[in-house]
Amino acid sequence: MRNSNKLKILITGGAGFVGSHLVDKLLELKHQVVIVDNLITGKKAFVRGGDFYKLDIKSPKIETIFKKYKFDIVFHLAAQKSVPYSLKNPQFDAQENILGSLNLLENCLKYKVKKFIFTSTGGAIYDQAQKFPTPETEKAKPLSPYAISKFAVEKYIEFYGQIKNLPYTILRPANIYGPRQDPKGEAGVVAIFINNLLHQKACYINGNGKQTRDLVYVQDVVNALIKSIKAKNKIYNISTAQDININKLYQKIASLMGVPKKALYKPAIKGEVQKSQLSYNKIEKDLNWQPKYSLEKGIRETIEYFKNN
Numbered sequence: 001m002r003n004s005n006k007l008k009i010l011i012t013g014g015a016g017f018v019g020s021h022l023v024d025k026l027l028e029l030k031h032q033v034v035i036v037d038n039l040i041t042g043k044k045a046f047v048r049g050g051d052f053y054k055l056d057i058k059s060p061k062i063e064t065i066f067k068k069y070k071f072d073i074v075f076h077l078a079a080q081k082s083v084p085y086s087l088k089n090p091q092f093d094a095q096e097n098i099l100g101s102l103n104l105l106e107n108c109l110k111y112k113v114k115k116f117i118f119t120s121t122g123g124a125i126y127d128q129a130q131k132f133p134t135p136e137t138e139k140a141k142p143l144s145p146y147a148i149s150k151f152a153v154e155k156y157i158e159f160y161g162q163i164k165n166l167p168y169t170i171l172r173p174a175n176i177y178g179p180r181q182d183p184k185g186e187a188g189v190v191a192i193f194i195n196n197l198l199h200q201k202a203c204y205i206n207g208n209g210k211q212t213r214d215l216v217y218v219q220d221v222v223n224a225l226i227k228s229i230k231a232k233n234k235i236y237n238i239s240t241a242q243d244i245n246i247n248k249l250y251q252k253i254a255s256l257m258g259v260p261k262k263a264l265y266k267p268a269i270k271g272e273v274q275k276s277q278l279s280y281n282k283i284e285k286d287l288n289w290q291p292k293y294s295l296e297k298g299i300r301e302t303i304e305y306f307k308n309n
Contacts, residue, residue, distance in 0.1 A: 006030060006031055007229075008069050008072050010073070011077065012077055013037055013078030015046050016037065019042070019077040019078075020047060021179075021180065022222050023049070025223075034069055035047055036055050037054065057096075057101070066108075066113075070112075071113050072113070073114060074115070076118045086146035097149035098153060108160075108166055115232075116167070118157055120153070120170050121147060121173070127142065127147070135237070135281065144271065167233060169228040171228055171236050171237075173238040175189075175213045175214060177217065179305035179306075190215065193253045194302060195306055203263045205247065205264070206267070206268055206269050207269070209247035209263070209265065211246055213249070215295055216238055216239055217297075217301075220292055227289050228287065230287060234286065236282055236287075238280065241280055241281075
């Protein structure tokens with residue numbers, strides 16, 4: 001995608017973990033990039049270019065930005081992203097994730113945006129799946145308010161796509177990790193373990209640690225987001241199709257860091273997904289995407305980042 005294909009792109013949540021990496025890549029590809037972020041979890045320091053607006057996606061003021069730029073593409077990554085927080089406060093979660101998304105979708109229609117690309121969740125949406133690696137055809141069984149709100153937005157997007165003719169792509173990433181992930185949040189086990197080990201703090205594992213996660217590196221997710229510009233009205237998993245249990249993951253991180261510290265255990269979280277392993281066959285076939293980073297390479301780069309920041 002060279003400069004002749006220069007697109008006007010809005011990224012919501014563009015000062016966040018994944019959003020800021022996407023901003024970097026789109027700027028590198030010489031697109032015109034606009035970032036909207038309320039900075040509740042995002043960091044302005046992560047934004048290295050483009051036009052930045054500190055704004056909530058629920059705000060009516062967002063219309064002035066749509067009107068000014070006439071976007072080709074909207075990448076929607078802004079979200080309340082904590083599953084534990086959604087359990088405590090489902091109303092807040094719905095306001096942020098559902099009403100915020102609807103505000104964007106209405107503006108996309110009004111200002112004739114050519115494509116709406118939504119980052120949903122693959123980790124939480126299938127819950128206790130029957131088939132592994134889990135394909136997109138598996139029935140969605142969202143249990144947490146977070147997963148329910150993400151799935152509800154998917155359904156709204158399908159409505160806007162099929163009834164109102166707004167082209168879209170929906171991505172369902174597995175558990176994303178990498179540089180800039182928030183180590184103080186409740187999501188992002190890799191960042192939490194690395195940060196705690198660097199600062200000689202205790203690392204806790206929920207339950208027996210045998211629950212598994214499909215961990216996909218942030219740069220691989222960014223590449224999938226960019227490739228998804230070419231898709232039309234599709235839903236794709238973004239994953240490695242491999243899973244690792246939390247005990248082994250902890251041991252791998254501790255050994256790469258050379259810290260022989262044992263993890264501590266705390267009670268299991270009720271309703272936590274026990275096995276997550278997603279298939280990426282569909283996006284590989286349609287868009288020629290596959291993960292490039294091995295778990296070890298991704299973890300090494302993430303450790304390096306946290307040591308230097």
